[in-house]
Amino acid sequence: MRPPTWTACPRTTRTRARADMTPDRHRAAVLVLTNTYDVTADVVLRILSDRRVPVVRVDLGVDLLEGASLTAYYRTGEQRGALRTSSRELDLTRVRSVWVRRPSAYEAPPGLNEHTAKFASAQAFWGSGGVIASLPRAHYVNHPWHIRNAEYKPAQLTVASRTGFLVPNTVITTDPGEARRFCTDQPGRAVYKPLWDSRYRTEDGAAQTVWVREVDPAEIIDAVSVCPHMFQAKVGKAFDVRVTAVGDRLFGVRIDSPDLDWRHRQDLMTCAPIEVPDSVARAITAYLAELRLTFGAFDFAVTASGDWYFLECNPKGQWAWQPAETTAAIAHAIADQLERGPDS
Structure with missing residues (x-):
């Protein structure tokens, strides 16, 4: 049995840390x-x-x-x-x-x-x-119910369009013909994205991550009809941006990667803090309010002309991989939210 801890200590192994301090029972x-x-x-x-x-x-x-x-x-x-x-x-x-x-x-x-x-x-x-x-x-x-609602990609795209983000042309379909037509009509080509971060298991049982990748319309086969597939116009990006939102505090990081999906080989990417434009900040605030979120990890593709295209928002996104000063600032912002409690 691993009892829950009252506080956390630094870990050096994958075992649950125990705190030495006595819990303050007069505080929630x-x-x-x-x-x-x-x-x-x-x-x-x-x-x-x-x-x-x-x-x-x-x-x-x-x-x-x-x-x-x-x-x-x-x-x-x-x-x-x-x-x-x-x-x-x-x-x-x-x-x-x-x-x-x-x-x-x-x-x-x-x-x-x-x-x-x-x-x-x-x-x-x-x-x-x-x-x-x-x-x-x-x-x-x-809130777990708000997390669930905010994890649906169609809901993300709907709310993003309504709250002022630029959203790439997207289709979600079980019709192979519609998928081919959509991908053919995109002047800058199209990409495929899974609707959920499911691991694809091969015949030998090995789990594989499905990365975002460019799609040739000729590759699309009738098996698209098995389940909904999401295809999206490929943004001609100059770089990616991750914005971590904690309440009304925003932490932007520019990501330069040789890959279409920067998550694929994170050892090859570089990160640096970046300012979030006012128009994007306003859209983030409206997005969080509509989906009743306190925290959100937003991903954007930014073009050479400075347009920020919304890609997704993960309501439980990871953030400790960012530059040390950004990671520390996010951690303190989350701690502030948790310490203040319901009056925050």
């Missing part, structure tokens, strides 16, 4: 939902530890299978509950903030048959997930 805690190996979370938790803010870090998809328990009571005018482990107890009415980072999926305990396991994992998702998403007076970064 920050609840951090993430997996054991999330070193990005450690950057923020070290700051909260220095500020002596009580923190509970837990991975419910794993910890609830290893002895932890979650209980919630509801009655007219009252809601209460507790998260208990072998060594900790968190009063769910005294959670100031919830940081939904990278928690494991809810799974069933080992040893169950297939049908019982599916039932148990579904009950865990809707039960435990619903309890954590409904804590009274807690501030969420981001």
Whole structure:
């Protein structure tokens, strides 16, 4: 059993750190939902530890299978509950903030048959997930329901168009003919992007990442009809930009990479801070407000003429890979959000 910690300490291995300080039970805690190996979370938790803010870090998809328990009571005018482990107890009415980072999926305990396991994992998702998403007076970064809504690519494109971003011509289709026609009509050619970051498994079971890549219309076969595919006009970019938004604070980084998809070979890219134009900043603020997000990692393709084209916004995006000063600034901004709680 790995009990959740009240604060975080620096890690040198992939084991959960333990804090030495005694939790301040007179102050509401920050609840951090993430997996054991999330070193990005450690950057923020070290700051909260220095500020002596009580923190509970837990991975419910794993910890609830290893002895932890979650209980919630509801009655007219009252809601209460507790998260208990072998060594900790968190009063769910005294959670100031919830940081939904990278928690494991809810799974069933080992040893169950297939049908019982599916039932148990579904009950865990809707039960435990619903309890954590409904804590009274807690501030969420981001709320899990808002994360889910904001992860749909069609929703991102719809909101981006409505809030003032430049959006590349895009089609999402199950019609091979429509896909071919769209790609043929794009003067600067077209690219394919997966609608979700799913790992594609080959016949031998190996998982492969599907990167953004240029598409020749002649490559598009009738198998497009198996599921929706997204094709997008290729932006003639001079460079990429990642803007990490935390509340009303924006942190822009220019990315120069030899690849169409800079994530493919990150060892070849270079990054440097960049100012975010006012028009883009206003669109980001409007986008976050419409999707009810506190945090968002925005990706843009910037042309030689200075046009910023919206590509996507990840409501749980990684950010600790950026230049040290940018990473530190983002970490402090997130810590500020979590420490202030629901009045932020």
